[in-house]
Amino acid sequence: MITPTPRRIGAGLAKHGFLLLGAGVLAFPFYWMLTTSFKTLSEAASHPPTLWPTSWHPENWIEAWNFPHTLWVQAFANTLFIAAAVTIANVALAVLAGYAFARMSFRGRGVVFAVLLSTIFIPNEATLIPQFVMMSRRFLGWYDSYTAQIVPFFGSVFAVFLLRQFFLQIPRELQDAARIDGAGHLRFLWSVALPLVRPALITVALLQFLLSWNAFLWPLLVTSRPEIRPIQLMLLQFSTEAGSHYHLLMAGASFVILPTLVVYLIAQRYFIEGVARTGIRG
Amino acid sequence: MLFEHVEAYLFVLPALFFIGVFDILPGFFAFVMSLTRWGVIYERFAGLDNYAALLDPAGSRFGEFVNSLGVTVWYVLLTVPVEMVISLVAAFVLYQGTVGRGAYRTLYFMPYITSLVAAATIFEWIFDGNVGFLNYVVGFFGIGAQEWLREPRGIFELIGSGLGIAVPGAVAGPSLALLSVSIFTTWHFIGYQTVIFLAGLTTISKEYYEAARIDGASERQILTKITLPLLSPVIFFVGVIATIGAMRSFSQIYILTNGGPLDTTRTVPMLIFRTFFERTSANGIGLGAALSFIFVVIIIAITLFQFRVLGRKVFVE
Numbered sequence: 001m002i003t004p005t006p007r008r009i010g011a012g013l014a015k016h017g018f019l020l021l022g023a024g025v026l027a028f029p030f031y032w033m034l035t036t037s038f039k040t041l042s043e044a045a046s047h048p049p050t051l052w053p054t055s056w057h058p059e060n061w062i063e064a065w066n067f068p069h070t071l072w073v074q075a076f077a078n079t080l081f082i083a084a085a086v087t088i089a090n091v092a093l094a095v096l097a098g099y100a101f102a103r104m105s106f107r108g109r110g111v112v113f114a115v116l117l118s119t120i121f122i123p124n125e126a127t128l129i130p131q132f133v134m135m136s137r138r139f140l141g142w143y144d145s146y147t148a149q150i151v152p153f154f155g156s157v158f159a160v161f162l163l164r165q166f167f168l169q170i171p172r173e174l175q176d177a178a179r180i181d182g183a184g185h186l187r188f189l190w191s192v193a194l195p196l197v198r199p200a201l202i203t204v205a206l207l208q209f210l211l212s213w214n215a216f217l218w219p220l221l222v223t224s225r226p227e228i229r230p231i232q233l234m235l236l237q238f239s240t241e242a243g244s245h246y247h248l249l250m251a252g253a254s255f256v257i258l259p260t261l262v263v264y265l266i267a268q269r270y271f272i273e274g275v276a277r278t279g280i281r282g
Numbered sequence: 283m284l285f286e287h288v289e290a291y292l293f294v295l296p297a298l299f300f301i302g303v304f305d306i307l308p309g310f311f312a313f314v315m316s317l318t319r320w321g322v323i324y325e326r327f328a329g330l331d332n333y334a335a336l337l338d339p340a341g342s343r344f345g346e347f348v349n350s351l352g353v354t355v356w357y358v359l360l361t362v363p364v365e366m367v368i369s370l371v372a373a374f375v376l377y378q379g380t381v382g383r384g385a386y387r388t389l390y391f392m393p394y395i396t397s398l399v400a401a402a403t404i405f406e407w408i409f410d411g412n413v414g415f416l417n418y419v420v421g422f423f424g425i426g427a428q429e430w431l432r433e434p435r436g437i438f439e440l441i442g443s444g445l446g447i448a449v450p451g452a453v454a455g456p457s458l459a460l461l462s463v464s465i466f467t468t469w470h471f472i473g474y475q476t477v478i479f480l481a482g483l484t485t486i487s488k489e490y491y492e493a494a495r496i497d498g499a500s501e502r503q504i505l506t507k508i509t510l511p512l513l514s515p516v517i518f519f520v521g522v523i524a525t526i527g528a529m530r531s532f533s534q535i536y537i538l539t540n541g542g543p544l545d546t547t548r549t550v551p552m553l554i555f556r557t558f559f560e561r562t563s564a565n566g567i568g569l570g571a572a573l574s575f576i577f578v579v580i581i582i583a584i585t586l587f588q589f590r591v592l593g594r595k596v597f598v599e
Contacts, residue, residue, distance in 0.1 A: 015375045015378070015380060016380070018371065018372070018375060019372065019375055019376070019380065019386055022368070022372055022390065022472075023386060023389045023390065025469075026389060026390055026392065026393055026469065026472065026473070027389055027392065029393075029401065029404045029405065029408065029469070030392070030404075032404065032408060032415060033404045033407075036407065044413075045412075045413045046413070047412075047413045047418065048418055049413065049415055049418055093296045093297040093300070094297060096293040096294070096296065096297065097293060097294045097296070097297035097298070099293060100290045100293035100294045101294065104286065104289070104290040104293065105286070105290070106286070106287045106290035106291060107287060112294065112298070115306075116298070116301065119301060119305050119306055119309075122305060122306070122309045123526075123530060123577075123578050123581060124530065125530060125551060125554060125574040125577055125578060126308075126309060126312045126574050126575060126578045127305065127308035127309055127312060128574070129312060129315065129558055129567060129570050129571050129574065130307075130308035130311035130315060130571070131304065131308045133311075133315070133567065134304075134308065134311075151300070151304075152300075152304040153304075154296075154297075154300040154304075155296075155297045155298070155299070155300030155301035155304065155305070156297075156301075157301060157305075160297055185289060185293075210395060213397070214397040214398065214399075216397070216399050216533050217532060217533055217536075232397055232399045232400075235399050235400060235403065236399055236537070239403055239406075246407050246410070249403055249407065250403075250404065250407065252403070253400045253401075253403045253404055256397055256399070256400040257396055257397065257400045257401075260395060260396065260397070261392070261395075261396070264392070264395050265388070268388050268391070271391070271395060272387065272388075272391055272477055275394075275474065275477055275478070276477050276478060276480070276481035277481075
């Protein structure tokens, strides 16, 4: 039992003061987005600002949703489709490769894995222009299509690496037992290994989905038709058109942020542990 | 046995194929492109012409490039140290068994999972030059309204003029707009850093602390003699990653300032984007590729420098 001395209480207060201040500053933009989105334009632009809306206007959200020239429904459908396709293919390929690197022996395994890992060091800047040129009509001809937003992301070194780490932890005895029972690699992978690495699967899938959901620069480069563009670009277009209608802008930002925020709050353990384990920084 | 090999190759090949085609191949392709004259259409092989044009001290492109490098360095200095110190302190405090640790961690990580576009939209509103919330806050400290994202004047110049001192242009410092972008970046990444530091702290064996306490070590000694040395590899890792990340930042700058005002937030990635896009008629692809290649070499050099100089001071168990 730690006795509460004045010094300890003081230290405790300082600690909580620091943490609360930090939490307040970090959370404030979310609070400001939500409260502004329910204010009238004149209240939003009033000085000094009101910390709590004097009257609530949920119709702002409907106005932002139906704003001229915006295609929110289409943009949401596009993003869900792209993110789902990328995530499914990505996880499936990474499971196979990660399993092979962890549990199968083949010639050149070490070298191939080293080459794979070294690609993490190829910076985005260097590859962005050639990747863009690859999409042009001269080469793949994928410019301005869903394909360009999906297929280039099928392979993920991060996913292969993370899943390999998890497959390595499966006891050797399980694999031997499966082999004695006549199960091949695919069978063992599907019925025994996959259920064991479920947390890693969820982590990889969630982070990949989030990456696709937040994708901005690549779709900006390789698409031009609004009908196939994802929500991040829709929000950018909306912010140009809504101009200084900040109450509507904040409603638009909420459309984009709230879905990820809800998923994050439900599954935050997987997000945080995935990042803490691998140190990836998007 | 042969079958096992073939089967394994079939397992790894699909993933390898896509990584090879869309990540590794473009890396080589980038270098080839930097040796060409290539705008809207491919013109010809140009040898090292693009590099010469960029690195010729008398040329206009050199000035642009040096200016953007300076902006990039300021941007790193304004973000990385602040992020590191705040997140390190937060991780220490959270680690010491504070009530509500999980809730704090969840909250601190929230900005990091938020999309840069949406978050930047909120910050544009907070930074608004007329009725933005930040202007309201600084008003309490007797500071007048600022055009946060549109102010090209240096921060030292602004502070000086606030105090009635004329600061010469050479030491005017980074623009207020760059500081504003840096505030946004810090907000976005602090949770990431905190989570990594917290993970690092939990891997330090409790036995070290117990042994030190039995030997009568003070809290301060425990911090400087045990915690910090044992955490130093993680601090180093985060520092390197954060530096590379800050140098490569693009989206938030593109959305918040688009490189302006007066090019004071035009970092190297912004310059690459401009070169590539707005001059596609001339030689945008060739020059852009050469520029990105030079930048990659600089990033690698800085990373190696960090490894050689700081890496040595890292304590390895």
